[in-house]
Amino acid sequence: MTANPLLTLFMPMALGIIMLGLGLSLTLADFTRVAKFPKPVLVGLGCQILLLPLVCFCIAKGFGLEPALAVGLMLLAASPGGTTANLYSHLAHGDVALNITLTAVNSVIAILTMPLIVNFALLHFMQGDQAIPLQFAKVLQVFAIVLGPVAIGMGVRSRFPAFAERMQTPVKIVSALFLALIILLALAKDWQTFIEYAPLVGLAALSFNLISLAVGYYVPRLLKLSQRQAIAIGMEIGIHNGTLAIALALSPMLLNNSTMAIPAAVYSIIMFFTAAAFGWWVNQLHGQELAAEA
Template identity: 80%
Template sequence: MTADPLLTFFLPAALGIIMLGLGLSLSLADFARVAKFPKPVLIGLACQLLLLPLACFFLAKLFGLAPALAVGLMLLAASPGGTTANLYSHLAHGDVALNITLTAVNSVIAILTMPLIVNLSLAYFMSADQAIPLQFAKVVQVFVIVLGPVAIGMWLRSRFPGFAERMQKPVKIISALFLLLIILLAVAKDWRTFVDYAPAVGGAALAFNLLSMAVGYCVPRLLKLNLRQAIAIAMEIGIHNGTLAIALALSPALLNNPTMAIPAAIYSLIMFITAALFGLWVNRVHGAELAHDAVPEQ
């Protein structure tokens, strides 16, 4: 795949706007919650950063995915939670403050963990001449593309809170449109591979999605977190930032491999349906407990 000008300029711009929208919704107080309420945050991060990559690795092996598709699924597993998880958690009566904190903290940690996990995946699934490592220069590029707009958004919110509040909704709408365009672009760039591998990748993506939500819900409950916190963590690690994974896979400056974007593209279509069904289920089964535990969100 050659350096397509559309990918060179559109993907960083799209990712920048998406991350700017995240920054507009964050403040330093969101990070302060880590110190104030460490247990649920640490449990959520442990599920996201440790359990999910391991589970994803075994699923990629179980489904016998082609090397590039296996790396793409691992790239998705290494991606932080998507900001849409906040909305789904709110609709399902989860702890939205916990979602915001996990999204913020994990987005920062992922800058270090994503290159590590992707490099290990490339080394395991692909031969040395096929691998396209995320070298230090690439890590710096990811850092600038991802954290730069987040920092700008947070600064705008701190200096111009009214403007930031007004801009959150239009930026979210634009971000959703960019997500759709990026998914379509990912499919169009490698349509033949998408058609050939969609059945296998679809099964692996669905299995990974269901396992992610199950881990996010069951582990916190076993560790005595309340229901609202378990819902929040399930949404957070079940709704991955597919946009980020697709952008990194497609970008000529980074992995430059459209096949690696296919698992994230398919997962991004699946996760919104399963998250909605999970929200309906948990409220139907545990509605009384949620009403009893309901407290004003921070």
């Protein structure tokens, strides 16, 4: 595939605005909170970094996904949680502070883990000449684009908290519009492949989403974390940063493969409905316990 000037310009801009919105919601305390409450953070990161790629690999093999789609699903699994998890966690009475901390920490850790997971997927699923390794230096360039706006947003919030508070809503609206445009762009670029594989990709993405929510909720409960913490981790694990996965797949300077963007695009649509259902279910089941913890 040849580089598309629109993608070259649009993707960094879209990622920058979305990550600026994340930065406006973060403070240094969101990172230092790890030292105060290490167990829930470590449990969440363990599920995200260790369990989910293994689950995703099994799903990709089990559904017999076409190589590029399998790599795309693994790319999604390697992506950190999305900022939307914070909203869903709040609505479901989860520990939002834990969500914010997990998003912040995992976004930094992903700089190291994403190239490893994606390169493994490329080497395993793609044929020799199709497997173009995801160079660490290139990923570092992308995360400079990604984390730079986060740092700017955090700086703005630190110096001008009232302004940052006012800007959060409009930036979130713009981010949502960019997310919708990125999904449409991903589907439009490989529409025939999407039509051909939609049922299979949809089932694989749905399976991965439901298992992610289950792992994120039940593993913390087995390890004696509170209901609110389990809900927060469930949302964080179940709502991936699909925008980042799509951008990395479509980026002309990285994977440059629109087929790899399809699983993340489909997942980004599915997760809104499953996360809402998960939040409703857990509140119906444990409403009194959540009220006592609040």
